Amino acid sequence: MSKKNYIRPLDIKHGRIDMGHGAGGRSAAQLTEELFLAAFDNPFLRQGDDGASFPIPVGARMVMATDGHVVSPLFFPGGDVGALSVHGTVNDVAMLGATPLYLSASFILEEGFALSELKRIVDSMAAAAREAGVPIITGDTKVVERGKGDGVFISTTGVGVVAEGVHISGRNARAGDVLLLSGTIGDHGVAVMSKRASLEFETTMESDTAALHTLVAAMLAAAPGGVRVLRDPTRGGLATTLNEIAGQSGVGMVLEEAAIPVAPQVEAACELLGLDPLYVANEGKLVAICSPESAAAVLAAMQAHPLGAQAVQIGVVTEDAHHFVQMNTSFGGRRVVDWLSGEQLPRIC
Amino acid sequence: MSKKNYIRPLDIKHGRIDMGHGAGGRSAAQLTEELFLAAFDNPFLRQGDDGASFPIPVGARMVMATDGHVVSPLFFPGGDVGALSVHGTVNDVAMLGATPLYLSASFILEEGFALSELKRIVDSMAAAAREAGVPIITGDTKVVERGKGDGVFISTTGVGVVAEGVHISGRNARAGDVLLLSGTIGDHGVAVMSKRASLEFETTMESDTAALHTLVAAMLAAAPGGVRVLRDPTRGGLATTLNEIAGQSGVGMVLEEAAIPVAPQVEAACELLGLDPLYVANEGKLVAICSPESAAAVLAAMQAHPLGAQAVQIGVVTEDAHHFVQMNTSFGGRRVVDWLSGEQLPRIC
Numbered sequence: 001m002s003k004k005n006y007i008r009p010l011d012i013k014h015g016r017i018d019m020g021h022g023a024g025g026r027s028a029a030q031l032t033e034e035l036f037l038a039a040f041d042n043p044f045l046r047q048g049d050d051g052a053s054f055p056i057p058v059g060a061r062m063v064m065a066t067d068g069h070v071v072s073p074l075f076f077p078g079g080d081v082g083a084l085s086v087h088g089t090v091n092d093v094a095m096l097g098a099t100p101l102y103l104s105a106s107f108i109l110e111e112g113f114a115l116s117e118l119k120r121i122v123d124s125m126a127a128a129a130r131e132a133g134v135p136i137i138t139g140d141t142k143v144v145e146r147g148k149g150d151g152v153f154i155s156t157t158g159v160g161v162v163a164e165g166v167h168i169s170g171r172n173a174r175a176g177d178v179l180l181l182s183g184t185i186g187d188h189g190v191a192v193m194s195k196r197a198s199l200e201f202e203t204t205m206e207s208d209t210a211a212l213h214t215l216v217a218a219m220l221a222a223a224p225g226g227v228r229v230l231r232d233p234t235r236g237g238l239a240t241t242l243n244e245i246a247g248q249s250g251v252g253m254v255l256e257e258a259a260i261p262v263a264p265q266v267e268a269a270c271e272l273l274g275l276d277p278l279y280v281a282n283e284g285k286l287v288a289i290c291s292p293e294s295a296a297a298v299l300a301a302m303q304a305h306p307l308g309a310q311a312v313q314i315g316v317v318t319e320d321a322h323h324f325v326q327m328n329t330s331f332g333g334r335r336v337v338d339w340l341s342g343e344q345l346p347r348i349c
Numbered sequence: 350m351s352k353k354n355y356i357r358p359l360d361i362k363h364g365r366i367d368m369g370h371g372a373g374g375r376s377a378a379q380l381t382e383e384l385f386l387a388a389f390d391n392p393f394l395r396q397g398d399d400g401a402s403f404p405i406p407v408g409a410r411m412v413m414a415t416d417g418h419v420v421s422p423l424f425f426p427g428g429d430v431g432a433l434s435v436h437g438t439v440n441d442v443a444m445l446g447a448t449p450l451y452l453s454a455s456f457i458l459e460e461g462f463a464l465s466e467l468k469r470i471v472d473s474m475a476a477a478a479r480e481a482g483v484p485i486i487t488g489d490t491k492v493v494e495r496g497k498g499d500g501v502f503i504s505t506t507g508v509g510v511v512a513e514g515v516h517i518s519g520r521n522a523r524a525g526d527v528l529l530l531s532g533t534i535g536d537h538g539v540a541v542m543s544k545r546a547s548l549e550f551e552t553t554m555e556s557d558t559a560a561l562h563t564l565v566a567a568m569l570a571a572a573p574g575g576v577r578v579l580r581d582p583t584r585g586g587l588a589t590t591l592n593e594i595a596g597q598s599g600v601g602m603v604l605e606e607a608a609i610p611v612a613p614q615v616e617a618a619c620e621l622l623g624l625d626p627l628y629v630a631n632e633g634k635l636v637a638i639c640s641p642e643s644a645a646a647v648l649a650a651m652q653a654h655p656l657g658a659q660a661v662q663i664g665v666v667t668e669d670a671h672h673f674v675q676m677n678t679s680f681g682g683r684r685v686v687d688w689l690s691g692e693q694l695p696r697i698c
Contacts, residue, residue, distance in 0.1 A: 022419075022696075024584025024630075025689025029593070048597050049519050050441045050580065051414025053511065056405065065400025066453035066506060068491040070371075092399045104415035106504035108457065140504075142417040144696065150497040155455035155489075155504035157415060162402065170398050231399065235373025244378070248397050281373075340374025347371075347493065 010034045015115040022143025039126040044137035052137035054102055059161035065092035066157040072347040074151050076195045078206030082124035085154040087211045087283060090132050094213035095230040097168035098160030105139040105156050110149035132211040165224055172228035173249035177317040178295035180288040182302055183310040185238050186266040189280035189345050205265050210284030215307045222301035226294020232286050234349055236340040239278040242325045243339045252320020255327040259314045279340045281348045359383045364464040371492025388475040393486035401486035403451055408510035414441035415506040421696040423500050425544045427555030431473035434503040436560045436632060439481050443562035444579040446517035447509030454488040454505050459498035481560040514573055521577035522598035526666040527644035529637040531651055532659040534587050535615040538629035538694050554614050559633030564656045571650035575643020581635050583698055585689040588627040591674045592688045601669020604676040608663045628689045630697045
């Protein structure tokens with residue numbers, strides 16, 4: 001690739017994205033080579049084609065998941081849009097019980113965006129992908145005029161393979177099943193909101209952004225066939241995720257408010273911001289719905305994993321023709337936990 | 350899904366995207382259900398999870414390709430961003446010699462975007478996907494504030510399967526190989542530019558946007574093993590695409606200017622706009638590099654296909670330590686055809 005004779009290397013420190021970086025010519029090739037390939041380097045990307053070729057995986061089925069990432073601000077306590085774009089899609093693949101194998105990334109850059117910030121984001125993506133063991137094998141970059149974008153949007157797509165005997169879907173919950181949650185809720189949303197609102201809290205709140213596929217693998221190994229539903233409660237939070245599953249499976253749910261872990265600083269921030277943690281986004285937590293017989297083994301496997309150390313049972317699946325999610329409150333009452341209505345936290349992921 | 354009890358159906362005629370459509374709650378679910386699922390409807394999407402599961406394909410290898418689509422204007426003669434987003438990714442998969450199987454779609458919508466325009470685009474995507482026989486099996490929607498986007502950006506990702514004995518890559522060209530082109534160049538870029546510049550020409554110029562996978566299948570069937578490189582000359586045009594391949598394969602090329610077909614109205618528009626058709630984007634054309642023995646059979650197969658009726662041989666691959674693409678001009682000279690430098694036609698795809 002040395003034959004393109006770039007006049008000078010990219011000026012990462014002071015340079016900015018210009019329309020030429022999206023025009024498909026020499027300057028786009030230079031951005032790809034010196035920024036993206038340098039960070040993501042792997043044999044698939046080095047094929048250098050407009051797509052990548054990989055071996056057919058061995059297993060029972062495959063899965064594909066995609067997510068656009070438009071979080072604002074781009075950098076927040078505990079993460080950034082780059083790490084998030086890897087974790088979000090790895091998690092969507094893992095929530096179908098699959099081993100994530102490969103990622104693609106589509107960048108939409110705004111003219112004038114600093115190359116130094118882009119490099120920070122791309123390096124963070126590369127680190128997240130390496131840590132997860134899921135390479136970014138192909139990608140694309142477009143540039144839009146100043147004022148027609150917002151720095152960078154990243155859409156990632158993942159493919160993965162599901163082993164024989166694993167059947168995970170939001171449609172599989174049954175009355176009598178047990179609801180497990182891998183840890184505290186609301187951390188990601190509150191971290192982003194506090195940064196956006198320039199709030200100063202006494203303790204630092206960090207996003208929980210993390211790749212959950214090794215946690216899922218441990219859970220599936222502990223109780224083959226026992227895990228029926230997995231989902232990461234991102235936008236809309238735990239409440240919306242459970243309502244989705246209740247609708248898909250045609251069941252109800254009853255939660256125990258006292259059992260749902262919320263970090264004290266998140267609880268305090270939510271009170272200040274007027275938010276309900278049940279509706280605040282998470283990026284490193286999962287909900288599992290298991291058969292009653294398998295629940296203890298799955299919970300133990302979660303608690304033995306660093307990303308599930310605070311895992312708890314938070315409720316049960318019930319028969320309910322209305323597919324309501326209800327909650328026994330800490331005050332001894334019971335209320336319906338509805339879907340998120342409208343906009344609570346825009347651009348949280 | 351009827352249990353969500355939407356207060357009223359989406360007002361497609363007068364409604365606009367608001368931040369709630371991207372918040373993951375009830376209003377996001379309604380947009381997904383009444384707009385995206387209604388248009389793309391297929392059993393994979395109906396799984397209703399944050400990703401889709403599909404059978405492991407039978408073949409030698411798989412491929413994955415992704416493309417962001419930010420074309421401006423969103424609607425142009427002969428197509429729109431929706432059709433383009435399907436064709437572009439189907440083509441990237443096909444250019445690796447693969448049969449495209451499944452697509453994902455990530456939408457980044459701007460607050461205030463008219464639902465009626467979004468529906469036109471989504472219906473056009475759905476029609477393109479149906480026509481290509483490649484279903485959109487999973488997707489995601491985000492919303493950004495007014496002035497932080499530009500109507501709609503669509504990133505699509507495709508997966509496909511490569512049959513035994515097919516080995517296509519930009520790295521495979523060898524000196525002595527033959528360069529084939531499937532038809533006229535410059536149509537897409539000129540159609541978009543003429544719309545953007547509100548130019549009035551006597552004849553209507555239309556984008557060539559099309560899915561090329563059936564053309565590729567016909568070519569591979571005609572000469573198994575004879576096709577070494579396939580690529581669709583999109584951004585940067587034919588000139589940039591050939592330079593990319595020359596660099597990847599470590600070869601030179603010599604083109605015959607007189608052999609390269611350009612529609613008269615495209616030639617006229619290029620003169621008016623100060624463009625060189627060699628650098629103008631195409632969305633329904635391909636370049637093939639074949640072994641000398643197979644070239645006649647491949648060319649005949651192209652010409653027998655509706656999307657290759659005007660296919661021609663445009664040059665040959667040469668040994669060249671500088672990896673230059675050169676052209677014998679219509680005036681009897683020879684010049685170097687360089688990479689596109691900088692920005693010629695921003696946001697053309």
